[in-house]
Amino acid sequence: MARLRTWCTPAVAALALGLAGCGDRDDAAGTTPASAPAATTAAPPTPTAPEPPAPEPPPRPLPGLPPDTAGFEDWPRLNAAPIPPDSAQTARVGFDAHRGVKNVHVDQPGARAGDPGPPYPDGTVLVKAAGTGGDLTLVAIMRKVAGSDPAHGDWEYVEYKRTGAGQDFATDASLTGATCWSCHAIAAGTDWVFTPADPG
Numbered sequence: 797m798a799r800l801r802t803w804c805t806p807a808v809a810a811l812a813l814g815l816a817g818c819g820d821r822d823d824a825a826g827t828t829p830a831s832a833p834a835a836t837t838a839a840p841p842t843p844t845a846p847e848p849p850a851p852e853p854p855p856r857p858l859p860g861l862p863p864d865t866a867g868f869e870d871w872p873r874l875n876a877a878p879i880p881p882d883s884a885q886t887a888r889v890g891f892d893a894h895r896g897v898k899n900v901h902v903d904q905p906g907a908r909a910g911d912p913g914p915p916y917p918d919g920t921v922l923v924k925a926a927g928t929g930g931d932l933t934l935v936a937i938m939r940k941v942a943g944s945d946p947a948h949g950d951w952e953y954v955e956y957k958r959t960g961a962g963q964d965f966a967t968d969a970s971l972t973g974a975t976c977w978s979c980h981a982i983a984a985g986t987d988w989v990f991t992p993a994d995p996g
């Protein structure tokens with residue numbers, strides 16, 4: 797009996813183990829969620845952190861315009877509503893030097909509320925953008941550069957034109973200096989700037 801026991805015991809144990817093994821597998825199959833087998837063949841999805849938003853690219857000037865006008869369309873506007881042809885300001889000088897519907901932008905955040913200006917501080921850039929039918933064809937610029945021309949308000953003037961959207965802006969030697977300040981002198985009392993800030 798003892799011999800039989802020693803022969804039987806491992807076999808029984810093996811059988812028991814086998815059963816236990818089967819039992820384990822059955823248990824596993826019965827309690828594991830249906831998605832578990834897939835997890836053993838495919839790597840679990842790695843949680844990925846959301847991509848940080850790409851930094852805004854710096855604005856670029858319209859083709860042919862100088863870099864300091866980049867993004868001027870988003871600067872504050874002095875005028876509350878677009879300025880029509882033959883505006884009140886053009887009536888002061890007798891004719892409309894910049895035909896079309898206009899907007900006057902200034903790179904000073906508070907300028908719409910009159911802070912600063914006029915007078916505007918050194919470094920101010922004023923852009924008058926004009927066009928017809930929504931097409932921007934004229935960009936006239938005044939830049940305040942301390943010491944550049946104290947007799948005429950220390951403004952640098954330059955104007956750019958193009959024939960239509962998609963074209964490059966270009967200037968020429970006649971579209972600067974006295975051509976501009978000779979008329980802007982009429983607004984010398986408001987720092988040579990015609991358009992008043994209109995908070996709307």
Ligand code: HEC
Pocket residue numbers: 879883884885886889891892893894898900922923924936937938953954955970971972973975976977979980983988989990991992
């Ligand atoms: C005959 C007069 C006259 C001439 C010449 C003239 N301007 Fe003007 N400019 C005006 C008037 C008037 C305004 C106001 C906007 C409006 O109501 O049309 C103005 C507005 C501007 C503005 C916006 C700031 C402001 O004063 O309101 C800029 C910038 C500007 N002009 C640039 C120029 C440049 C650059 C030249 C020369 C190439 C020039 N101007 C020539 C009359 C003139």
